[in-house]
Amino acid sequence: MSVLNDVDRRRADESPDCLFYRNTRLVYHADHDCLAQLQELYFRMIPQGGAVLDLCSSWVSHLPRELSLSHVEGQGMNVRELRCNPLLDAYFVQDLNLEPRLPLPDGKFDAVLMCCGIQYLTQPEAVLAEARRVLAPGGALAVSFTRNCFEVKATRGWARRTSAQRVELVQALARAAGFADVCSTELSAANARPMWVVHARRPAAAAVAAAAAAAAADGQAAGAAADGSSPAAAAAAGASGATLAPPPLSAAAAAAAAVTADATGNAAQASGGLTEAFAQSVGPAVAAAARRDAWAARCAELLAAAEDLGIPAYGLPAVAAGAPERDLREAMADVSLIVASYQCADI
Incomplete structure (x- = not known):
């Protein structure tokens, strides 16, 4: 519509x-x-x-x-x-x-x-x-x-x-x-x-099913159900x-998605920068290390972007080499707040 x-x-x-x-x-x-x-x-x-x-x-x-x-x-x-x-x-x-x-x-x-x-x-x-x-x-x-x-x-x-x-x-x-x-x-x-x-x-399943039943009772869904064209029936199935x-x-979209996945190492179903297939193929320990490295790269990009805005490095969180994924994500959240304060103050 x-x-x-x-x-x-x-x-x-x-x-x-x-x-x-x-x-x-x-x-x-x-x-x-x-x-x-x-x-x-x-x-x-x-x-x-x-x-x-x-x-x-x-x-x-x-x-x-x-x-x-x-x-x-x-x-x-x-x-x-x-x-x-x-x-x-x-x-x-x-x-x-x-x-x-x-x-x-x-x-x-x-x-x-x-x-x-x-x-x-x-x-x-x-x-x-x-x-x-x-x-x-x-x-x-x-x-x-x-x-x-x-x-x-x-x-x-x-x-x-x-x-x-x-x-x-x-x-x-x-x-x-x-x-x-x-x-x-x-x-x-x-x-x-x-x-x-x-x-x-x-809509929850019960609500849509009730709407479909009401439509059927009115005779609006009878003929359309056979060819799947009933909006109420389709809605009920989806809900x-x-x-x-x-x-x-x-x-074009499929090709763009493939290019994006190749370029970023992070497709639609990826987690922390790794595809599920990769994680399953290398085992949990290697996958966890690779995921941490992916988050480290993302953290470094955010820190660099913050410095590009004019925020001095000493005003940003210090991230230790080998920091675990949790610390990296917390540091990124802190940087986001620092950038927000910086822009709010119009420095």
Whole structure:
């Protein structure tokens, strides 16, 4: 179901997105007080031990430290920014405007997040439909945004709307993608620019099954069920956890994913920079050492990026040679906070 028209999908800058995002930017598009409230909202929405997908991700994911998660995966446009993110166990580079289909299985995640990215999507309906597909039944969606953005890359449909109309737009997009319990929250603080969050859930199996039964009772599903064209039946199958084949990636997207995996050593199903197949082939001890080395490289990249911003090396955490993975990830989280304070102080 289309929500935007063709004019709404255009941008002031229609050059390839990969060119625009190739420069690493360690920036925030939201005030830190609002981001702290966003973390509180995430804490209430995401179950302990859950798996999270961060769409339109970058060098920070705003997840609270108190939340213990089994897996955090990120999709973004800049590999260095993703490598600098201390919370990502895995990541992949994909232009969602060229290929909105995700190379991920059905029902893998308990939450899908998108912070300050919806305004850049030219096919938001397709992307949110994919978010629903990869969510487990009852899983949470949170789409957040502020007034700040890279204006030349925001869609016209976004630019011409007021903040209230943008909330309504994102709610309409979520409903069109099949989400339930769609609502919004405004985050604000003294002297802070407001932030809005549209949150929803993939319908639980029982709710969708009831809707399908009601449709069948009305005689709306009888003829369509035979050829699989019934929306209610399809929704019921998806919510109940039945196996639904994920849409195949286009040849271009598959090739891009392969190139990204080769270039970064971290494909969509990688963990800490290692593919699962590699970890199984070398054994746990070698895999753990290789994973630690991968995190050490990511930590070094973030430290270098922080110094590029003008932060002196003596103001950054000292990372000992051979530091374990836990210490490396904690150091990266500390660097993220230092960068945030540095930018907030406008030094």
